[in-house]
Amino acid sequence: MGWPYVGETFQLYSQNPNLFFASKVKKYGSIFKTHILGCPCVMISSPEAAKLVLVTKSNLFKPTFPASKERMLGKQAIFFHQGEYHAKLRKLVLSAFMPESIKNIVPDIESIAISSLKSWEGKLITTFQEMKTYTFNVALLSIFGKDEVLYREDLKRCYYNLEKGYNSMPINTPGTLFYKAMKARKELAQILAKIMSLRRQTKQDYNNLLGSFMCDHERLTDEQIADNIIGVIFAARDTTASVLTWIIKYLAENPSVLQSVTEEQEAINKSKEESGEEKVLTWADTKKMPITTRVIQETLRVASILSFTFREAVQDVEFNGYLIPKGWKVLPLFRNIHHSPENFRDPEKFDPSRFEVAPKPNTFMPFGNGIHSCPGNELAKTEILVLVHHLTTNYRWSMVGPQNEIQYAPFALPQNGLPIKLSLKK
Numbered sequence: 001m002g003w004p005y006v007g008e009t010f011q012l013y014s015q016n017p018n019l020f021f022a023s024k025v026k027k028y029g030s031i032f033k034t035h036i037l038g039c040p041c042v043m044i045s046s047p048e049a050a051k052l053v054l055v056t057k058s059n060l061f062k063p064t065f066p067a068s069k070e071r072m073l074g075k076q077a078i079f080f081h082q083g084e085y086h087a088k089l090r091k092l093v094l095s096a097f098m099p100e101s102i103k104n105i106v107p108d109i110e111s112i113a114i115s116s117l118k119s120w121e122g123k124l125i126t127t128f129q130e131m132k133t134y135t136f137n138v139a140l141l142s143i144f145g146k147d148e149v150l151y152r153e154d155l156k157r158c159y160y161n162l163e164k165g166y167n168s169m170p171i172n173t174p175g176t177l178f179y180k181a182m183k184a185r186k187e188l189a190q191i192l193a194k195i196m197s198l199r200r201q202t203k204q205d206y207n208n209l210l211g212s213f214m215c216d217h218e219r220l221t222d223e224q225i226a227d228n229i230i231g232v233i234f235a236a237r238d239t240t241a242s243v244l245t246w247i248i249k250y251l252a253e254n255p256s257v258l259q260s261v262t263e264e265q266e267a268i269n270k271s272k273e274e275s276g277e278e279k280v281l282t283w284a285d286t287k288k289m290p291i292t293t294r295v296i297q298e299t300l301r302v303a304s305i306l307s308f309t310f311r312e313a314v315q316d317v318e319f320n321g322y323l324i325p326k327g328w329k330v331l332p333l334f335r336n337i338h339h340s341p342e343n344f345r346d347p348e349k350f351d352p353s354r355f356e357v358a359p360k361p362n363t364f365m366p367f368g369n370g371i372h373s374c375p376g377n378e379l380a381k382t383e384i385l386v387l388v389h390h391l392t393t394n395y396r397w398s399m400v401g402p403q404n405e406i407q408y409a410p411f412a413l414p415q416n417g418l419p420i421k422l423s424l425k426k
Contacts, residue, residue, distance in 0.1 A: 001035040008034050017307045017408060021045065021336050031322055038067060038169065041329040042322075043308070045336035047343065047362035052319065053311055053332055055370040058082075061311035061330055063372050068170040072162060072181050073234055074189075074227025079372075086371070089228060093375045096142065096209035102382055103283040104207070105141060110281050112137050113387040117395060120422045124400060127248055128417035131241035138383045139236040143229060144195065145208040151191060158188045159233060189226045196222060232376070239305050240380045242411045244387065246303040247295060249414050250350050251392075252399050257295060257352060262392040264291045269393060286385045294352035296384055300366035302350050304335040305411050309368055334365050397422045 001008070008020075021043070024032045030046045044050060053061045062082050065073070070080060078089040095101065116134045136159070140152060165181025172179050196214065199206065206214075209232065213225045220228075251258040268285050272278070308331040317324040324330060339347045343363035344354065367374035374380075391397075397420045405415040 001033065001040070008036055016406060017335055017412075018339060021307075021333055025336065031320065033328075039329045040325075041331055042313075042324050043331045043333055045333040045340075047337055047360070049319065050332035050334075050337060050365065051362045051369065053330055054309075054365075054368065054372070057317075058370050058372070060314055060317050062314050063310070064312040064329065065310050068165070068178060071170060072165060072178075072185055073231045074185075074223070076221075076224040076227035077231035078228055079231055079235075082372075090371070090375055092212045092215075093209065093228075093232070096212045097376045097379050099283065099378055101207065102142075102379055106283050106286070106382065106386065107280055108141055108146070109138055109383050109386050110390075112141065113383070113390050116387070117390055117422070121395075122421075122423055124419060124421050126417040127420050128241060128245045128413055131244040132237060134387065135237045135240040135244070135383065136233070138240075138379075139233050141208075142236070142379055143209040143232060145206055145211070151195060154191055155188065155233075158184045158191065159237075160184075162188065162230075163234075163238070185230065188230055189223075192226045192229055193222055196225065235374065236376055236380070238411060240383065242305045242413060243296070243299055243303065243380070244384055245414060245418050246299045246305075247384070247388065248391075248397065248420065249399065249403065249418055250299055250302075251295070252397065252420075254350060257350075258392070260291050261295055261388065264289060265389045265393050268389070281386055281389060283382075285389075286382055289385055289389075291352070292385060292388055293381070294355040295388075296381060297355045297364070297366075298350060298352040301338045301344065301364060302348070303412055304338045305366070307335040307412070308333050332365075337363055337365065394425060395422055396425055 024034070024043070025045055031042065031044050031049065033040065033042050035041060044053065059082070063079050063086075064070070065079060073079065078086060078093065081089070112134065116130065116137075120130060133156075136156060137152070140155065144151070161184035162181045165177040170178055172182060195210070199210070199214065210225070210229065213220055213228060251261065268281075268288055269279065311330045311332070313324045313326050313328050313330055315326050317326075337343060340363075341347055343360060362369065365373075367377040400419040400421055401416065403415050403418065407413050407415060407417075
């Protein structure tokens with residue numbers, strides 16, 4: 001279980017989590033206990049156990065995060081609840097992130113992608129940092145609609161301070177990362193309160209997530225709305241930015257895959273030219289990208305941005321002869337499942353063609369599983385497809401510096417956030 005209070009937090013977050021998990025599985029098997037981020041934890045690494053925790057017996061394992069994350073995001077956020085309140089929130093989030101809603105903002109997402117790429121032309125950029133800006137702007141668009149631009153810089157500044165405390169211990173004294181994060185979180189809530197007040201004064205209907213939350217008949221409090229908006233930004237930003245960063249790395253390292261993706265994307269442009277259509281991308285166009293979609297799937301598998309998810313046993317649970325005590329965290333290890341040779345042949349190899357055949361059940365869970373699976377996965381896939389379309393058809397890029405290391409803080413990322421040089425194709 002490691003040191004008192006600190007446990008094995010530093011061992012997990014300071015190295016390749018594959019090494020931490022593999023050493024534990026080798027020593028104890030597919031289920032073992034540890035102590036991270038101030039919590040006693042049970043870690044499970046088989047598809048069958050993951051299904052039990054996330055789907056078949058999900059009522060026995062409530063969604064949760066360590067105390068530091070709960071306080072930063074807000075206790076009323078969708079991540080920490082189940083039952084009627086969770087079902088209501090999930091319905092509201094899905095109404096804003098279902099295909100019918102996303103279809104309407106594809107041109108706006110495309111506009112953000114084009115302007116982002118243009119701002120990187122001819123420069124040495126840190127891919128992850130630039131992708132965080134791109135995904136943050138898309139998240140604000142989907143949450144607030146087009147008037148997000150009025151609050152973008154203030155929201156960005158506060159959120160950047162909040163994220164610095166993401167994996168900090170919950171010590172709320174001046175000078176600590178957690179203290180600074182909580183101060184930024186308070187300011188975020190104040191900005192959101194101002195936005196909601198202005199919307200109530202204008203009495204306009206808004207077809208976006210904030211509008212969905214503010215529907216009178218739902219009667220969510222301002223605190224509940226703020227917690228969930230902050231939570232959605234958290235869920236929508238860094239994870240998607242990490243996936244995009246890995247995609248750029250894998251495409252650069254696999255020229256044949258890059259060529260296939262580029263040809264698929266150029267075919268869409270050619271088809272539009274021949275039929276006299278506008279070059280603007282549509283939702284229908286994103287459904288004509290099977291090769292690119294498989295690249296996304298394989299990136300999600302190999303990179304496994306989220307190594308695990310947190311659940312908490314609501315009562316003592318017996319599983320395969322083990323007792324999981326009430327109140328302990330239970331962590332399905334997505335990374336282990338995605339990297340097991342029993343589930344994927346030659347698992348360390350980047351091979352999008354493996355997804356031409358559907359993977360075995362419960363072996364591929366990049367967005368989780370069950371009623372708590374990510375409700376924003378369609379938006380994430382759409383913004384990735386839109387950016388990859390313009391990247392591959394209009395630009396070439398090269399990685400700068402060595403790229404044989406991975407950093408883990410808190411998401412798996414290429415070395416130094418993947419510095420690249422981007423230039424227009426001639």
